């Protein structure tokens with residue numbers, strides 16, 4: 001029996017809801033077809049946004065959505081996406097498949113989507129191929145309430161009141177698709193852009209996020225923090241879980257993967273903890289007396305595309321293995337909520353580790369979706385320390401702890417989320433609660449079905465959460481977690 005201890009006497013603070021954020025790029029079928037079907041579609045929609053997708057994302061509790069990229073952001077000129085749709089420029093999406101981008105989904109549509117979702121928008125501006133003036137105008141267009149050229153233009157396009165967009169990204173992957181810059185050069189640009197991204201309302205201060213490092217590029221974080229840390233509120237980090245190799249064609253399949261790739265995937269996911277600790281240490285060293293948050297604004301699995309689909313569209317299936325990746329990452333973010341203030345899984349619909357897949361009018365919820373829903377209670381709750389006894393399990397060099405945990409406390413009670421990474425053995429858990437009160441009731445839910453199980457069109461309900469028996473013990477509770485599962489326990 002594995003002993004777990006939930007110690008409410010120690011906490012890293014509040015878990016920012018934005019840790020449960022998502023990402024939507026003009027890439028493949030994420031925006032077009034996945035979210036936005038246009039005002040004339042037969043698919044049920046409201047102002048062009050798919051009703052089924054909006055409802056599902058709301059039920060999951062989406063707090064924040066990043067847009068328009070990704071790599072697309074540094075080729076995007078926001079003026080192409082405002083005004084009458086028939087006169088919007090048709091451009092080539094040079095990053096993703098060379099397809100025509102008709103700009104029918106632009107600033108107004110994105111902010112209408114966020115209104116329907118009741119979530120915070122996070123806009124990534126164009127630093128790679130744009131100008132300071134263009135970016136500064138975009139902020140003014142979105143946020144100026146009084147009289148100004150941009151505010152008048154916005155009103156002319158039908159939006160009277162400002163949207164007060166808080167979160168702004170200063171470029172994306174400036175070291176790569178965002179301009180192939182050296183950190184010193186980007187740090188100077190970041191200072192310049194940050195200077196001209198103005199606040200238009202003292203009650204709605206904007207939050208500026210610098211384009212951060214890839215994986216373990218600690219020098220990038222150091223230079224940005226040293227040179228520009230005093231002008232930003234957050235710095236990003238991108239880390240994808242790729243089971244096999246970085247090559248475009250050999251990342252490994254999303255389904256039907258061999259057992260050692262199940263474990264390489266989990267092993268590589270666990271690296272997130274070291275990355276966060278190491279980048280955070282650098283951020284703290286240079287942030288001075290202000291807090292600069294770590295924003296993991298791209299994370300998730302990246303596999304080979306589904307056979308027969310456009311390689312530029314990054315469409316992949318999603319199994320219980322993805323659910324474990326989500327559970328591990330979310331546990332790590334919860335446990336580091338003193339420095340991680342935002343995280344955005346890539347991407348929300350039909351791209352990479354999506355929570356929703358669509359096919360024409362059909363929609364399904366992936367195992368990853370269910371993890372976000374099961375973890376929803378952590379949003380805004382007080383993190384509490386947790387520890388679980390583990391042993392190593394795996395194949396060859398890829399040995400991982402069999403259990404992974406995080407916990408929080410809110411007025412709804414305590415929420416304890418545990419993943420069983422072992423694909424063959426169930427885990428008996430004896431969870432002791434310290435400093436929480438012993439609880440009058442425990443409710444368990446579990447997501448399982450074998451590590452390669454997934455939902456498909458025609459068999460949408462294969463993987464979904466079910467009740468998990470749990471018994472109060474007097475100082476906590478006991479439960480048995482099936483192999484390859486994610487469990488959530490609520491103690492009231």
Ligand code: AHR
Nearest residue numbers: 069070071072172173346
């Ligand atoms: O999410 C897909 C791509 O991955 C994004 O556009 C880019 O920022 C990253 O390299």
